[in-house]
Amino acid sequence: MSLQWWQSPCQPLDMVARARAQARQDQLTKPCGALGQLEDVAITLATLQGCERPQILRPWFAVFAGDHGVVQEGVSAYPQAVTGEMLRNFVRGGAAISVLARSLGATLELVDLGTALPLEPLAGVLHLQVGAGTANFAREPAMTAAQCLIALEAGRSSVERALAAEADLYVGGEMGIGNTTTASALASALLDLPVARLAGPGTGLDDSGVARKMAVIERALALHVAECNSPEETLRRLGGFEVAALTGAYLACAQRGLPALVDGFICSVAALCAVRLNPACRDWLLFSHRSAEPGHAAVLAELQAEPLLDLGLRLGEGSGAAVALPLLRLACELHDGMATFAEAAVSDRPA
Secondary structure (H helix, E strand, C coil): CCCCHHHCCCCCCCHHHHHHHHHHHHHECCCCCCCCHHHHHHHHHHHHHCCCCCCCCCEEEEEEEECCHHHHHCCCCCCCHHHHHHHHHHHHCCCHHHHHHHHHCCEEEEEEEECCCCCCCCCCEEECCCCCCCCCCCCCCCCCHHHHHHHHHHHHHHHHHHHHCCCCEEEEEEECCCHHHHHHHHHHHHHCCCHHHCCCCCCCCCHHHHHHHHHHHHHHHHHHHHHCCCHHHHHHHHCCHHHHHHHHHHHHHHHHCCCEEECCHHHHHHHHHHHHHCHHHHHHEEECECCCCCCHHHHHHHCCCCCCECCCCCCCCCHHHHHHHHHHHHHHHHHHHCCEHHHHCCCCCCC
16 A cells, blocks of 8 residues: 555653643642542643643544444344444434434544445435445455545545644444444454454344354465454454554544544444554543453553453443543543642652
8 A cells, every 4th residue: 555644653742741740630639549539630631732721622433434344254143234224213313323422512523434234324424435335354354445445545534634623532443234343353353363353243133143253264264364464454454444544543643633432343443443543642532331242352452551440331423432431531531620738738659
């Protein structure tokens, strides 16, 4: 591939802001570390936002949708028509992420990268039509080089729109029947781990369905493994339009200095792809929750990520990140609003 914009430098971390935020945390009226991860989150956001007292006032959610040719192999409990039908549901406000974004006062952007079945123009949806879904990667590469580049660029463009709207946090989500198969294949290739450790029920497969899914992934890996000699080529051969767009979005967030909150298994695999393409982008990623999909734990471990929540979620759409967002906001509120020992005239521990 050419035009490797993703290799451009990421924004540096503001270590002065980090030191000031840490100093403030150390003076708040509580034992040091008593608020656990909430303290870490506040300090991390201060480092990324470049200010002692960070805030999340304008979160931007982007849900990328696309179909997967590998569904032809019987790897999903749902038909491919659901991807387009869910896009309509997003527009009507009836999906989980629609409800959550509305409740959080967040902007929700919908990007259609290409459905297998024709879809009428939907108000409020950006229809890019990279293809009628990806090709069946059990038989051929999922994307052409051009399609993969377009999908990566779609993610970068979404981040530019978020920045133009003065967003202070970016949350990516996905919708695509078959994309847990794609994510499992990508994770297996990138981590060099057995498929059995990564593939799970997805949208609700029974044991025989999971076994069939694993067999399909094994066959696909045998077909492509000799050519998966770079993260770019691995993404092209085994990825999906929405996974590539999320990868591009996470890279662009790091390059432009916008913190990103990563959702579940699919999004974490996209984050893994992004980190393999440009390791420095890892600093700009926060992780929201641990999915019930079995492969998520291995991906999180590779990324040295400690998510905020573990609620057994496996919906996707960015829903887990949306549920975690109030915790980030509360971490900022605590960091900003609590009194110091001196302000409250409370005795600190002896030095």
